[in-house]
Amino acid sequence: MNKKMVASVSMLLLPWLTVPFLGKSFFRFLPAATFVNLFITVLSVIANRKKWYINKNPLFPNVPIVFTYILGPHFIATLWMFKLTYGSFLKYLVANIVFDWINAFPFAGMWKRMGFFKFKNMSPSMYWCITVFLAIVIYGYQYTVEKVVRNVKAS
Template sequence: MKIMKYSKVLLMMMMLLPWFTVPILGKISFKRFLPAGLFITIVVRIVNFIAKKRKWWWWYETLHPKVSGVIPFMWGPFLVGSIWILKWTYGKFFRYMILNLIVDLMLTYILVDYLTKFGIASLVRMKKIHLMYVFTVEALLLYGFQFLKEKVLVSSV
């Protein structure tokens, strides 16, 4: 299939393109929300480790034989997207959850189908609704981390 020929290129673009938006974020926002973004990237890595063991989903394509296809997703749209979402919504929890729900719905019900079509990844033993639950827990962890970080920093100053 000709589409699969370009899957490595798509993975690379998925990882690199979000980083072109970082200068627009602003230095202050980037520094403020980067720790939470890195935290959630680590959480996603742990979840992916569990998912691989339990065969919840599978990444077929890799950038390198020893680098899972989830790595470009984690270090690209997930990390940068988390920082953007926090920049736009932090301090407004209801708005944060609504925006996350919209983004997660797009990831789950649109992007997963394209990843499958391009032979990059697919859900195996997990339904899309369960993936939404995973994304929701991750969203709560992200917001909670930022909340605690700011509470600790504010109280220590």
């Protein structure tokens, strides 16, 4: 296995080592994390067709989905973001704006220098806007899920 493949597998697996520290929050916020990852997966297929960005080190070369990122850091970071900020929309939004900015700019530049990932027909700013918008959507989704669960438990 080459160095890039080891890095991809590590990116996928290392975030999962933090899951035991999430406790019950893992299951509580699983619907929102799953929902946004489904959306990001569809976006990944579209991005591949439109050449919005290039994944230069895919875990599965013939699959147009960035599984390493989606199932690793993105999924787990979504769960942690909810665990640490859910209940205060303003705190959640500010944390997401900052975290998504770091992801879209410094991290994307780092992935490019390492030869993993490169924005092509999509700017980092556009990616940042999409991820902030999705953060707002999934907060509403999680709020709705919790409201339904409370109503079911009450009846």
